[in-house]
Amino acid sequence: MASSRYKDKDAGVVLSFNGQWISWTHTVVAYAAFLSALIIGCALHYHKIVKNEWYGYPDEWFPSVSATIGDRYPERSIFMIFIAITSGPRFALVGLWYLLTAKPGRVLPKAIAISGVIRTLTCGGWTYITSTDDHDWHDILMILYIVFTIPWTTGCIALSPPNAKAIKYRKWIAGSFFGTLVPLVYFFIQHKVHRVAGAYTVYAFFEWALILFDVAFDAVTALDFDTFEVVVKDVKGASKGANASSVPAAVLEKEKEKATAGVYSAGFNLGPALDIAADVYHGFVFWSTLTSLGLVIWYFPLWHMGISGYEAFVMATISPVLLGIRPLRSLIVNNQRLFHVLSLAGLLAYKVHDPVYRLFTVGFGVFMGCLAWAATWSSDSVHPSRLESRVIAWLAGLLMSSIAKFAWYTNNPIWPVMHAENGGWNGTGLVLAILAVLRFTRKAPLNSWGVSQQKNGSSLLSAIGIGGLFFAIHSLLSDTSTMILWVWGGFPVRGPVSNVHAYYTIAAMTGGLLIGVFRPGMITNWTAYGVACVGAAMLTLYEQWFGYYGALILTTYLMAIAVPMISKAAKKNPAVTFGVGFLFYNLLVLFHVWVVAYAFVPGGPYVREHTDWIMLTTMLTIGAGVFDLVSGQANHKYAASTDRRSSPLGHRKYHVGILGLLNILFLVANFLRFPSYDYKPYHAEDRLFTAGIWTIHFSLDNDMWSSEYRMRDLIKELEVDVIGLLESDLQRIIMGNRDTTQFLAEDLGMYVDYGPGPNKHTWGAALLSKFPILNSTHHLLPSPVGELAPAIHATLDVYGSLVDVFVFHSGQEEDPEDRRLQSEYLAKLMGSIPADRPALLLSYLVTKPLEGNYNTYVSDISGMHDVDYTDWDRWCEYILYKNLLRTGYARVSRSTITDTELQVAKFIVPKDDADKGRILAASKEQRDRRVEEQQVPDGWRFPALFRGEGVRGHHYHVFDEPRYYFYF
Structure with a gap:
């Protein structure tokens, strides 16, 4: 500590030192904490701290921070002593920064100081609660620390005093910090x-x-702190706004605004921030309602097995x-709040x-929502800043909808198919929506007639472009897993997966929106359109990462x-651009359904399996809108009006802030959903597994509620280890762009293969397994006339043995030739597969037992046996097996979840060659000899929960109780 040269001017000062010593003390002690632990750990426990859950030395040769500071004595203790010493200077640093930057009437310094305090507390949390003590809380506090580092870092840059060197260092270090996060995650x-x-x-x-x-x-x-003398005396006047830098203050302020994207410029006002938040939430409500319309429509053709009229x-x-009718346009524009x-x-x-x-209720809501938003855009078109704010809010609402769906496993919590029993937040969402819409509509319309005076360009071309654009963002961007499933190719994983890599889609959506706002000239040209067309082709034609790069x-x-x-x-004219635009959007939506539902709709065979045609049509329609943008001087006028610095565009900083907050919320949800991959079967001690097949009817129950929770409960209570799900592809507008397998897999602790993706034109087949899926391939079986028949062939590691599992959905009853070809x-x-390898078929065969194609599936060619050939009541679902010891079989009623029961069977995997030999040598009579339940061990029995009347409408039926069979 240095004695102050000002001590003689104030006899009351006993001891003083320059404020920069607080920074240096914090820096030295913090580095000492980590580096001392690293040095001591490598010296005493090197091989132990470089070892992780998969590998050790020499594959891994440098320890992670968590292993260094949390796993061993004495490095852990020495680290914690230094961290405890660091806490004093750390809090003092935050306090001095607030004193340096606080100005009368400014809210930002207080907000940054609060984030600094929380950041310090969470730092103590993840350093004192190590991954060894409590892995979950260590990770949660670490994530919170990184989250609060974002406002602290950008806020410190924005509030930085006029010191060119400090601003430069902060920009470079902050950029390096956040840039490091990308390879870290990778x-x-x-x-x-x-x-x-x-x-x-x-890593x-x-x-x-x-x-x-x-x-x-x-x-x-x-x-910066050399301006302070402690006891705090501002010796240079920097905290009062004096400029101590040789660089002009205006230049530094411009540099700070650039570094923080203008988020913190021109102060912060609560009123405008609430306006923008309300606008974005109202945009979220619109997208939530629009994306639910197809889902509630789908319920009716689903149960009618064809056109129902409700479409x-x-x-x-x-x-x-x-809005094309003048009196109505005036009425609607002047009464926007009502609509x-x-x-x-x-x-x-x-x-x-x-x-x-x-x-009817949802349709009415969509009708009013589309009308009201079109009227609002048209009315606000005379004010570029206000129009831009509305458009950004609408698109940010789409982003919010996608994030909410990710957090709720591809369901939107305020959809009409959700309620409290299946995870819905409908009441909360409605209350917030009412508050948001009242604030959204509190300003009077700027143009009471709702039609701008701009005449350049073609309204029809604009409408065609709007239709293609709305369809593209709805069909591809309303759920983060849609395009990932387009490029999914099975195991081993060679591309993106939904619960790990979905943030790349969110980042691309955010970045695209910011480009459209701040640099529209980059994309309103034919070069950008051509690049987008290449991306669309990559997504359509390729799988794995290359296809996903096109998606981004x-x-x-x-x-x-x-x-x-x-x-x-x-x-x-909004009646043309948005009314006719939505008509083109609807035609694309129907086209989008027709390519997979061709067997049930008029004219379907002409477009069957032509997702490529849809993508081509979508890009051509968007091209029409681009032509309208770039024709004549229209684009130059738009770019000039948007980029004009004198325009009152203060809303942008609030929108950028909300986009940042939404991204942070997604990352938190992404962390919480990160898979553990430590899944355990129910009866490992007996080498037993339970397999099931279930046609889930697109996860809508008989009463139009999303059925994931009810399915989860039944699968869990039946202790199913491997299950095939059919009619499981929900990644279309008409089905809500959902993925039931994500929720089931993560909640039940199972690996999942989604099966052929949504661009493969099937109704879906999926496989969930407690056992690792080593390899899987997807098949589209011959279907010259009827709907495509999807199949999965997967190889599982079951208790150290390879077991092949086939999940299959055959064609419909009306197409016998298709079903014959598929059976062969x-x-x-x-x-x-190898003759002695265990195998299992979980299937929907559309055949009667012992008749027709049944004898192709159960044959010398396949080598498969029926799980119970005496079960005469089957028509669709079958379980076949070979080289496994079957011990039990049961049929469980569906309640109102779907239209098909859940069939389950229990098997034991042979543990050695002797077991395999006995199974291979067993005669048909031996395999099919039934025994009483009392003759099998407890671990082999089906749950008693479903006997008699069962629970929640689920009970054993047909046989009234499970069947058990001969065992060695």
């Missing part, structure tokens, strides 16, 4: 998911780099055509229990082009 996934040897060592280097950058960022305060409600979106409030009927629909009236290119473009395209359309294909496929 190599963690390589280690955790792909189990790559050496990946954890590379450890990036983790240590984060520590070094984090401490270095706070060390820069030494360049006409898809046309509810064309309501903006009413926006009426659009909330879609959220209230969950209270309507009759499916027909629930559909297309995502970025769609979100970027949406801002200028909607803004341009709002300046024209599958029999050959099942017979192609």
Whole structure:
């Protein structure tokens, strides 16, 4: 500590020192804590701290931060002593920074100080609660620390005093810190998911780099704190706004605004922030209602097995055509609040229990929502800033909807198919929606006639572009897993997976939206459109990462082009641009359904299996909108008006802030959903597993509620280890762009193969397994006339033995030739595996027992046996097996979950060659000899829970009780 040269001026000062010593003390002690633990740990326990759950030395040769500071004595104790010493300077640093930056009437310094305190507390949390003590809380506190580092870092840059050197260092260190997060996550996934040897060592280097950058960022305060003398005396006047830098203050302020994307410029006001938050939430409500419409419509053709008539409600979106009638346009524009409030009927629909009236209610909400938003855009088109704010909010609402669906496992918590029993937050969502819509509509319309005076360009071309754009963002971006499942190719994992890599889609959506707002000139040209077309082709034609890279290119473009395209359309006749635009959107939606539902719709055979045609049509329609944008001088006028710095565009900083908050919320949900991959079967001690087959009817129950929770409960209570799910592909607009397998797999602790993706034109087949899936291939069986028959062939590691599992859905009853060809294909496929390898078929065969194609599936070619050939009551679901010891079989009623029961069977995997020999040598009479339940061990028995009347409508039926068979 240095004695102050000002001590003689104030006799009351006993001891004083310069404020920069607080920064240096914090820096030195913090580095000492980590580096001393690293040195001591490597010296005493090197081989132990470099070892992880998969590998040790020499594959892994550098320890992670967590292993270094938390696993061994004495390094752990020495680290904690230094960290305890660090806490004093750390809190003092936060306090001095607040004193340095606080100005009368400014809220931002207080907010940054609070984030600094919380960041310090969470730092103590993850350092004192190590991964060895409590892995979950260690990770949670670590994530919170990184989350609060974002406002602390950007806030410190924005509030930085006029010191050019300090600003430069903060920018470079902050950029390095956040840039390090990308490879950090990548190599963690390589280690955790792909189990790559050496990946954890590379991850450890990036983790240590984060520590070094984090401490270095706070060390820069030494360049600012030399203005303080402690006891606190401002010796240079920097805290009063004096400029101590040779660089002009205006230049530094501009540099700080650039570094923080203008988020913190021009102060912070609660009122505008609440306005923007309300706008974005109202946009979220619109997308929640729109994406639910197809889902509630789908319920009816699903149960009618064909056109029901209720499909006409898809046309509810064309309501903006009413704006073409002048008196109605004036009425709607001048009473926007009424129409926006009426659009909330879609959220209230969950209270309507009759499916027909629930559909009517949702359709009414969509009708009013499309009409109200079109009127709002048209009315606000005379004010570029206000129009841009509305458009951004609408698109940010789409982003929020996708994030909410990710957090709720692809269901939206305020959909009308959700309620409290299956995870819905309908009541909360409705209350927030009412508050949001009242604030959203509190400003008077700017143009009471609702039509701008701009005449350049073609309204029809704009409408075609709007239709293609709306369809593209709805069909591809309303759920983060949609395009990932387009490129899914099975195991081993060679591409993105939904619960690990979905953030890349969110990041692309966010980046695209920001480009559309801040740099529209980058995308309103034919070059950008051409790049987007290449991305669309990559997504359509390729699998794995290469296809997904195309998806990210297309995502970025769609979100970027949406801002200028909607803004341009709002300046024209809204009845054409949005009314006719939604008509084109509806035609694409129907086209999108026809390619897979071709067997049930008029004209279906002409478009069967042509997702490529849909993508081509979508990009051509978007191209029409681009042509309208770039034609003549329209694009240049738009770009100039958008980029004009004098325009009052203060809303942008609030939108950027909300986008950042939404991204943080997604990352938190992403962390909470990160798979553990430590799944355990129910009866490992007996080498027994329970297998099941269930046709889940697209996860909508008989009363139009989403049925994942009810399915989860039955599968868990039956202790099913391996299950095939059929009619499971929900990744279309008409089905809500959902994925039931994500929730079931993560909640039940199972590996999952989604099966052929949504661009393969099937109704879906999926496999969930408690056992690792070593390899899987997807098959589309011969279907010259009827619907495509999907199949999965997977090889599982079951108690150290390879077991092949086939999941299959055959064609429909009306196409006998299809089913014959499919039976021959599958029999050959099942017979192609090694002769002594155990195998299992979980299937939907559409045949009677012992008749017709049954004798192809159960044949010498396939080598498969029926789980119980005496079960005469089957028509669709069958379980076949070979080289396994079957011990039990049961049929469990569905209640109102679906239209098909759940069939389950129990098997034991042979443990050695002797067991295999006895099983192979067993005669048909031996295999099929039934025994009483008392003759099998307790662990082999089915749960007694479902005897008699069972629970929740589930009980053993047909046989009234499970059947048990001969065993060795």
